[in-house]
Amino acid sequence: MVVAGHDLRQPLQIMLGAIEKIAPECRDESQLFWLSAARDAASRLNQGLTDLAISGHSRTAIIEMRDIPLAALFDRLEADWAPSAWQKGLALRFIRPSYLVHSNAALLLTIVSNLIGNAIKHTTAGRVVVGCRKLGHAIAVDVVDTGPGFGRELRDRMFEAFEKGDAKKEGLGLGLWLVAQSCRTLGHRVEAKSTPGWGSRFRVILPGPNLTDCG
Template identity: 30%
Template structure:
């Protein structure tokens, strides 16, 4: 599945790409400027050194006759060579601090201290012999060198040197690597700055997300604290006003449901007592009346549980804070589960016997009772309740023998009036109460398939050893 970048990631990538683009541009400009400067300096120094060596060789070959350059536009007097000059001795006497080879074409013959005339380009030799001073990059023995040709005083005679460019190429290579590393480091710094900037810029959004999530979980008193922010104040005030209106509406609805439930308790108790009296004399009733009476009794029992659940829901929605006390979780689960089922079905593992929990006993007992009652009446019977150490501290398993819960319904059954796929009968408030009370204890609840068939409800609560 293709991953989508969030706003924080996009801001970070924008900073990183901007930093990378600027650093690459700066690196290219820097490399071009520095490489051009270093190359120009290297060529200038090579030309100056070759010209100085050519002047020194001139005096050895022609004596005090000044060099003549036809390109200078002056009249040239043909130089006269010194009688029997030792050309090789003169070449060997030249300083060679920077040159790799020295060659001279004198009186129709090549003289070379080092290097071969065949390595020089023919057009370069011809140009120097015709009086043109020039330089060019060439490759000699697989190595880049700068060849410099300087004409001597007599036409057809010239002096050549080539200078290695290894040091220049090494310097430029090092500069290139340095600039590449600098671009990478700059890009990484840009990503880090982008991450920091996005974190600071999106911090109010993160706070809004947290507060909205808290409201969604039922904490209707959660509010944003950015009302004084000049940029976010309007959003914060609008959100807080919406949350306050929602809280007032929920409290009003809870109060209404509570009032209705309280009002229903008196006639309900009258009906239940009357039904109990009728059921006690059911044998005296005509056969055709007994079945409707039994059906009416079942519906009255469902009505009783609905009123109790509505009272519980309205109590929570009305802001009942409850009270916490230390309880031994194993004993509480055993008592609540066995009493609801009317038989012993709870197993507490030895590692969970000593676990305690800061809990509201009424809420926690209601959690266990509702899960067991749900299994008994709507899921084929409760197959067992077990308490083990693990998870957040303690894990309670409630197994039933029903058809199980489909994957698509495993979240919906914990919503109010959520009945899953319709195979489970019930009012739809019992599991919603369970989810609310488990969350009140900072725990979690989920449902999965039992290995032997049916459903397994798993409650994790934060407990500790007593």
């Protein structure tokens, strides 16, 4: 269910991005009406898939955990998000790691995907970089952007449900909440660090099976 939800959300994200791209070119009132209707319908469907994924997590008594090569995960994420970054004129860079991590593949994919989508959404110029590093006996997966950043007040509440930071932004503000809930389910830790005007870094800290190269 989680994998299917992710697979369906990615085309929806591309559809929404395309709608936003062509919206300024529409002048006819009828065209604007149907464009707005398409955007609202796609947004509701996206939210429904998110709710379905959350519901599936809560009903699952046992979460399958296994060793996952981060390089393969990054390949999938790059294929998913490269079009969205290109549409905004952003550089999306993945630093390919050679580490294994111990997690649930579908949930980890959803977690990092949400962080990348959030970074692309809030960054208007520059780049988004995805990489990882060792932290003692753990591994940190980082999503770093050159967006506007945020202050401590927002950092303390940004993982709450329906928190968008900027009320003018599209969406319902559930992406980071889903990240926090999924990390809690897996026993991972998520952190955020930012300086207003200088960008942000979101970090997921999770165990590595042996911290040795897998390739």
